[in-house]
Amino acid sequence: MLGRVLKRWSSIALIVLLPTALAAGCGQSKDSSTAIRNEGSDTMVNIAQAWAEEYDHKHPDVHVQVLGGGSGVGIASLIDGNCDLANTSRKMKPDEIEKARQKRGAEPREIVVGYDALAIYVHKTNPLESISLAELAALFGEEGTLTKWSELGLPPNSQGSDKIIRVNRQSGSGTYFFFRETVLGKGKDMKLASVDANGSKDAVSLISHTPAAIGYSGMGYATEDVKMLKVSRRRGEPGAAPTLENARNGIYPITRPLQIYVIGQPAGPVKEYLDWILSPEGQEIVMQLGYVPLASKESSK
Amino acid sequence: MNNANPGRVDNDNAGQVSNLSETANNMPGRGRVDNLSYGDNPFAPTLLEKRKRVKELFAQYALGAITISLVLPVAAILGFLLVKAWPVLGFSFLFDNPANRMTAGGIWAPLVGTFFLVLISLSAAAPVGILAGVYLNEFARDNWFTRSINLAVMNLAGVPSIVHGLFGVGAFVLFLGLGRSLLAASLTLAVMTLPVIITSTREALAAVPMTFREACWNMGATRWQTIRTIVLPNSISGILTGVILQVSRSAGETAPILFTGAVFFTPVPSHGWGSFFPYGLDDRCMALSMHLFTLATQVRGVSDEYLYGTAVVLVGLVLAVNSASILLRGYLRSRKKW
Amino acid sequence: MNDASTPVKTTDARRPGIARRTVVDRAEPLIEGLIRLCGWSAIVFVFAIFFFVFWGAKSALFGGVSLVEFFTSARWQPTSEVRPEYGIFALLVGTLSVTVLAMAFAVPLGLGAAVFISEFCPGKPKEILKIVIELLAAIPSIVWGFIGYMVLGPILIETTGAAVGVNLLNGGIILALMSVPIIVSVGEDSLKAVPDSFREAALSLGASRWEIVYRVLFPAAKHGLLAAVLLGVGRAIGETMAVLMCTGHAVQIPRGLLDPVRTLTATIASEMGESVAGGMHYSVLFLIGLVLFLITFIVNLAADLVVKGVRNEQR
Numbered sequence: 001m002l003g004r005v006l007k008r009w010s011s012i013a014l015i016v017l018l019p020t021a022l023a024a025g026c027g028q029s030k031d032s033s034t035a036i037r038n039e040g041s042d043t044m045v046n047i048a049q050a051w052a053e054e055y056d057h058k059h060p061d062v063h064v065q066v067l068g069g070g071s072g073v074g075i076a077s078l079i080d081g082n083c084d085l086a087n088t089s090r091k092m093k094p095d096e097i098e099k100a101r102q103k104r105g106a107e108p109r110e111i112v113v114g115y116d117a118l119a120i121y122v123h124k125t126n127p128l129e130s131i132s133l134a135e136l137a138a139l140f141g142e143e144g145t146l147t148k149w150s151e152l153g154l155p156p157n158s159q160g161s162d163k164i165i166r167v168n169r170q171s172g173s174g175t176y177f178f179f180r181e182t183v184l185g186k187g188k189d190m191k192l193a194s195v196d197a198n199g200s201k202d203a204v205s206l207i208s209h210t211p212a213a214i215g216y217s218g219m220g221y222a223t224e225d226v227k228m229l230k231v232s233r234r235r236g237e238p239g240a241a242p243t244l245e246n247a248r249n250g251i252y253p254i255t256r257p258l259q260i261y262v263i264g265q266p267a268g269p270v271k272e273y274l275d276w277i278l279s280p281e282g283q284e285i286v287m288q289l290g291y292v293p294l295a296s297k298e299s300s301k
Numbered sequence: 302m303n304n305a306n307p308g309r310v311d312n313d314n315a316g317q318v319s320n321l322s323e324t325a326n327n328m329p330g331r332g333r334v335d336n337l338s339y340g341d342n343p344f345a346p347t348l349l350e351k352r353k354r355v356k357e358l359f360a361q362y363a364l365g366a367i368t369i370s371l372v373l374p375v376a377a378i379l380g381f382l383l384v385k386a387w388p389v390l391g392f393s394f395l396f397d398n399p400a401n402r403m404t405a406g407g408i409w410a411p412l413v414g415t416f417f418l419v420l421i422s423l424s425a426a427a428p429v430g431i432l433a434g435v436y437l438n439e440f441a442r443d444n445w446f447t448r449s450i451n452l453a454v455m456n457l458a459g460v461p462s463i464v465h466g467l468f469g470v471g472a473f474v475l476f477l478g479l480g481r482s483l484l485a486a487s488l489t490l491a492v493m494t495l496p497v498i499i500t501s502t503r504e505a506l507a508a509v510p511m512t513f514r515e516a517c518w519n520m521g522a523t524r525w526q527t528i529r530t531i532v533l534p535n536s537i538s539g540i541l542t543g544v545i546l547q548v549s550r551s552a553g554e555t556a557p558i559l560f561t562g563a564v565f566f567t568p569v570p571s572h573g574w575g576s577f578f579p580y581g582l583d584d585r586c587m588a589l590s591m592h593l594f595t596l597a598t599q600v601r602g603v604s605d606e607y608l609y610g611t612a613v614v615l616v617g618l619v620l621a622v623n624s625a626s627i628l629l630r631g632y633l634r635s636r637k638k639w
Numbered sequence: 640m641n642d643a644s645t646p647v648k649t650t651d652a653r654r655p656g657i658a659r660r661t662v663v664d665r666a667e668p669l670i671e672g673l674i675r676l677c678g679w680s681a682i683v684f685v686f687a688i689f690f691f692v693f694w695g696a697k698s699a700l701f702g703g704v705s706l707v708e709f710f711t712s713a714r715w716q717p718t719s720e721v722r723p724e725y726g727i728f729a730l731l732v733g734t735l736s737v738t739v740l741a742m743a744f745a746v747p748l749g750l751g752a753a754v755f756i757s758e759f760c761p762g763k764p765k766e767i768l769k770i771v772i773e774l775l776a777a778i779p780s781i782v783w784g785f786i787g788y789m790v791l792g793p794i795l796i797e798t799t800g801a802a803v804g805v806n807l808l809n810g811g812i813i814l815a816l817m818s819v820p821i822i823v824s825v826g827e828d829s830l831k832a833v834p835d836s837f838r839e840a841a842l843s844l845g846a847s848r849w850e851i852v853y854r855v856l857f858p859a860a861k862h863g864l865l866a867a868v869l870l871g872v873g874r875a876i877g878e879t880m881a882v883l884m885c886t887g888h889a890v891q892i893p894r895g896l897l898d899p900v901r902t903l904t905a906t907i908a909s910e911m912g913e914s915v916a917g918g919m920h921y922s923v924l925f926l927i928g929l930v931l932f933l934i935t936f937i938v939n940l941a942a943d944l945v946v947k948g949v950r951n952e953q954r
Contacts, residue, residue, distance in 0.1 A: 035584060046601050049566040050402050056568035065567040065585045068599050072718070072913025080916050082481055099915060161802035170888075171718040172913025189719050192729070193891030195803055195899050198883065198909060199599035209793055212802045221601050289402070289601075353847040360849035364755035367748055371819055372771055375778075378786055429677050436678025440671070452943060453682040459870075459939040460688060460932060461877030462780070463904045466911070467928040471691035475916065492684055499681060525667045546777075553779025556879040556904075560911050590781045594880065597785055605789075612785050616778060623777045627770055 034269045039067040040074020040087035041174050042199045043116060043218040044258055048087055050285045051277055058276075062269050068199065071174025078261055079103050084270055086261040089116060089174035089218075090181075106264035113277055115292035117247035118179060118254040119219040119228040121167075121204055123211045126159060128152060130230040130239035133183055133253055139214070140166060141184040142191045149212070159212040167203050167215025168194035175200065178256050179216055216254075219247070220290030247292045258291065382613050389610035398571050399592075404602045408611055410569035413579060414586035415618075417483060418558065419551045421582075422490035427544050430495050434502025434540075439528055458496035462556040465493045469561040484582045486562030493557055494547035501546070505539020506532060538633030545626035549619040555590040563591040565599065589615050692932055695925030699725075703919050709926070715890045717910065717920045725923045727930075732892050733900035737882060738875045740811030740896070741818055745875075746868055748815070749822030753867070754852050756823065757830040769827070776820035780880045787813040787885030801897040803887055808896045810886035814878060818871035825870055829863020830856055862945050869942035873935050879904040903927050 038048050045068035052064035067073070067083075074086030079100045092100075092108060100108045120136065122128055135152065138144035146152070148162045156162055168190060169176040180190055195213070197203035203217040208225035219242045222228055230239025233253050246252035266274055276282050283293035346354070393407055400406030437454075441447040469489030479485040509532050517527040533540075555563075562585055569579040569587070580586040593611045596603050693700075700706075704725050712726025756768050791812060792804030799808070833856055841851045857864070887899020888909065907924050914921035 367751035432677035
């Protein structure tokens with residue numbers, strides 16, 4: 001009888017204690033370390049991941065949690081208090097700054113961590129070499145009427161279809177915002193019916209599989225299956241290729257800063273992490289991933 | 302009928318024809334054919350029967366072809382995934398963390414994350430679901446309230462996974478203040494898997510014959526005693542099957558965890574105690590399904606093999622769990638005493 | 640004496656068979672209460688889901704957007720600096736077209752396979768096929784999306800000359816492959832539920848197997864088969880990750896099978912993270928969630944009523 005009782009209670013104990021032990025094990029291993037939540041730009045997500053990976057080797061007690069989704073995700077999370085650092089590839093808008101001030105009680109601070117040249121990608125078999133900002137606006141903007149490859153001077157049906165497939169980004173993406181503002185101009189909308197990619201890499205991947213496609217993404221996402229076009233400010237002018245130098249000296253017309261936003265004055269582990277990002281080590285990673293690091297006088301502030 | 306004279310019509314009643322072969326051959330729309338003589342072989346197939354057999358064979362092969370055409374392409378696709386993933390698969394793929402900007406190494410961190418997501422969500426959903434199934438089958442009376450509960454269970458099962466994600470964000474992340482965390486994501490998954498556990502428990506309990514319960518009651522046992530000692534142990538196979546099936550579902554779903562707790566990347570220790578318990582309940586975690594999504598759409602420089610490898614591990618995990626549940630079901634069923 | 644004032648002896652050497660009143664049994668009323676509580680959990684959660692989604696949508700629902708514009712405008716520009724527009728007509732058409740196309744593939748294939756497995760298949764292959772279909776149902780949605788994106792997309796560009804490989808056709812095929820298992824299993828269950836006497840009666844009249852299926856089983860099981868199709872529709876409408884990756888995610892009304900489209904579910908999944916909690920975009924996304932919830936609720940209700948119609952008829 002005692003044996004039966006023991007058997008019953010031990011099985012109950014096992015069922016109750018095992019999940020508790022697991023959960024406790026879950027909770028315990030984290031008490032000694034700090035978490036830095038980094039969300040935001042899809043363009044920067046690979047840089048952010050590389051930073052987190054390198055930083056983890058140096059400071060194993062701090063673990064950085066990286067989430068992409070778009071600059072909009074980062075800004076929204078920052079405003080809602082769901083993250084500590086927001087990566088963005090566009091500047092925060094005045095109403096977003098206002099909302100952050102209201103909800104979080106402090107001013108969001110902007111820290112520029114690098115530069116990106118937004119490259120225009122086409123399939124590697126596309127004979128087009130250069131495009132102007134005006135043509136891009138006519139193609140992507142709502143008021144534009146450019147829809148066929150033949151209008152750009154290509155032989156008809158050279159890309160399998162005369163219709164140009166526009167590869168866009170999702171509407172909350174900082175890249176989308178930046179492109180819209182810089183290429184189309186303030187107060188303009190994008191034409192609907194574009195194929196909206198789910199990330200910077202997705203945009204390039206779609207273009208690499210689709211001969212009739214054209215799209216834009218960070219210059220760090222180039223692969224061998226796509227070609228980057230030279231971009232000129234005006235039609236007929238020679239275009240500038242999206243390279244490090246052209247981005248730095250402003251010849252390439254579509255360049256943008258990459259920044260991290262933080263609420264209030266950063267302190268503690270967050271400040272250390274930001275300092276490390278701005279240091280030569282952090283900037284080395286920016287360059288490794290194909291972006292433009294800060295000029296040496298700007299970094300290590 | 303007069304067999305010696307096959308062509309003769311026996312007029313038993315006015316106008317009634319009893320010579321069947323003559324009737325068959327004189328059906329409207331048929332040309333006259335040779336008279337099949339019933340005298341030779343009464344069971345020889347008639348033309349009608351021959352046509353029916355052809356139609357039936359055609360139907361059998363056509364339907365068989367349809368079924369094969371469903372199964373074969375999927376098998377081919379899965380085989381293709383396996384072939385493309387082959388260079389990467391191996392022990393180290395499963396047990397190493399993602400390295401080198403997530404383009405190399407393995408998938409340990411997402412695998413552990415998925416493990417914990419499934420464990421915690423089932424720990425929450427299984428007890429509630431099983432007890433709810435017990436209620437519906439053993440205690441509930443057949444009134445409008447019970448019918449509405451059944452309707453609710455069915456509807457809960459049909460809610461789109463992204464709406465579960467919205468609910469998770471609204472209820473667990475914001476309302477309960479859990480923030481984006483392992484706990485919030487697990488609870489969202491728990492709500493998603495609840496209805497199937499309820500339904501399978503209910504069916505398993507219903508399969509236990511009423512006589513078992515009646516025998517117990519005759520001996521003076523209370524309702525809960527009966528359930529505890531006789532009904533539940535005898536229906537454990539069906540219940541376990543339902544719960545195990547939900548393991549694969551929780552492991553595979555992406556939409557509910559997209560905004561409730563899964564992240565693109567978080568460093569996970571590669572050795573030691575911490576590598577087995579890397580996530581606290583309020584931490585964000587990596588998950589296998591999310592990892593596949595981010596690798597395909599956001600990570601640059603990932604080789605095709607790595608992508609296919611992740612997909613193969615996910616599919617393999619899901620198929621393995623489901624096969625285990627099917628085997629378990631077969632084994633337990635063979636041990637049933639009734 | 641067996642009245643309530645006399646405590647029952649817990650052990651009795653003369654009658655060793657008496658059930659021993661353990662702690663667990665003493666707590667029986669509590670346990671029954673807990674069970675009852677869990678029983679209500681399903682209703683609680685369905686209402687909770689409806690409530691939270693409704694709560695999230697309330698600022699859009701009550702005056703935030705004009706509902707007429709919401710349902711009839713095809714202009715979805717939620718982040719426009721000029722004038723944010725929240726018209727989901729193109730998205731509704733996207734969801735509808737992908738679902739209809741998927742069902743056009745899945746219903747004949749699924750019902751055909753269900754009939755084959757139920758009526759034409761001998762014992763051993765039948766078990767194997769049923770297991771295979773069950774395993775097919777388990778493949779996660781993200782893997783289907785991955786297959787559509789990486790494998791089917793390039794194939795479609797090669798074979799159909801489509802301008803882009805992720806489009807309506809791609810989404811329709813993938814969704815069909817996802818819905819077939821549920822149509823097959825529920826359809827096969829409902830065919831199995833038709834009493835054997837029906838089949839035997841038809842056989843005795845000389846019917847072939849195909850004629851039994853066509854003339855006897857389909858009419859007898861039509862409610863169950865319809866329910867199977869409706870459940871497949873419900874699955875297709877609610878699918879998120881697969882359509883996110885395979886349909887091309889383009890806000891437009893498709894003019895052909897090879898045009899990319901966008902569904903309601905994919906819109907929520909891709910834009911949810913970037914909307915600030917409490918903002919109008921956030922609220923509109925919850926409104927879309929509410930619309931989805933109601934659509935699937937109606938489809939499931941219809942399936943349930945159809946099945947109930949069976950029980951009433953066969954009574």
